Amino acid sequence: MEVATTYLSQCSVRKPTECVYVFCDCSEAIKSIVCKFESSKDPIIIRKLLCIEKQLHEMSVFVKLVKITGHSGIFGNDIADQEAHEAAQNIMRGKVTASEVLSVHDGYTIAKDILKKSWQRKWNEDSTGRYTYDLLPAVCKNVTLPMPSSHSVGVSYCRMLLHDTFLKDDGFRTGISDSSVCSCGEEKESVEHVLLRCCENTEARSVMLDCVSDICKSQCKMDITESLLLAPDSQSNGLSRREDMYCKEALFDFIASVDKRI
Numbered sequence: 416m417e418v419a420t421t422y423l424s425q426c427s428v429r430k431p432t433e434c435v436y437v438f439c440d441c442s443e444a445i446k447s448i449v450c451k452f453e454s455s456k457d458p459i460i461i462r463k464l465l466c467i468e469k470q471l472h473e474m475s476v477f478v479k480l481v482k483i484t485g486h487s488g489i490f491g492n493d494i495a496d497q498e499a500h501e502a503a504q505n506i507m508r509g510k511v512t513a514s515e516v517l518s519v520h521d522g523y524t525i526a527k528d529i530l531k532k533s534w535q536r537k538w539n540e541d542s543t544g545r546y547t548y549d550l551l552p553a554v555c556k557n558v559t560l561p562m563p564s565s566h567s568v569g570v571s572y573c574r575m576l577l578h579d580t581f582l583k584d585d586g587f588r589t590g591i592s593d594s595s596v597c598s599c600g601e602e603k604e605s606v607e608h609v610l611l612r613c614c615e616n617t618e619a620r621s622v623m624l625d626c627v628s629d630i631c632k633s634q635c636k637m638d639i640t641e642s643l644l645l646a647p648d649s650q651s652n653g654l655s656r657r658e659d660m661y662c663k664e665a666l667f668d669f670i671a672s673v674d675k676r677i
């Protein structure tokens with residue numbers, strides 16, 4: 416709350432009213448603050464908190480105290496708690512040093528790092544979205560793509576990445592199509608089938624594959640696969656950023672010329 420006071424007092428542009436959220440899993444601490452118990456174990460801290468809250472209130476900033484679920488008993492969290500406790504003890508005893516000043520920027524950086532790691536762990540361990548995960552395993556990845564010739568081409572590409580297209584294989588799975596078989600009758604109308612095998616797109620595919628083959632000439636024995644064409648991360652396919660950009664341009668031209676709703 417002190418950091419919030421300093422930060423908000425230095426902001427040149429602010430909303431008319433703002434909120435600061437304080438998350439806490441300790442019922443006793445919340446009770447002490449809500450009931451303003453000066454007789455609690457730490458009356459000085461309570462007085463200080465109330466003083467800061469008043470300062471924030473005068474700045475039209477409202478403090479919201481949020482009770483969150485405690486994580487005691489969860490193995491990983493208990494280890495983290497123990498490590499944090501030991502680190503705090505070591506700082507107090509002077510065994511390790513820690514900066515006494517934490518800027519707002521430092522706070523954002525730490526929070527961003529924690530969120531990114533947490534998101535990546537969830538993405539790694541999740542049981543859904545595995546098709547997309549195989550194409551794009553890293554979260555927060557900056558992806559550069561060519562400008563599609565039309566909005567619908569860009570949307571179709573995103574549908575392909577998300578494994579949620581209007582093609583019959585996906586449509587049959589989600590219940591919007593009676594059959595999963597392509598109109599060519601050869602096999603399921605999957606993204607892979609349309610990109611690499613469907614006889615109804617031979618001409619457009621030939622143009623795309625010639626183009627991609629030229630780009631990949633420097634890569635020995637590189638197979639042109641669904642992943643090579645779709646994955647937005649050039650490094651995973653051994654291509655340079657520029658080579659991958661040319662591949663995506665060829666793919667976007669193919670999507671634009673295919674007579675199918677993707």
Ligand SMILES: [Zn+2]
Nearest residue numbers: 597599613614
């Ligand atoms: Zn087909």
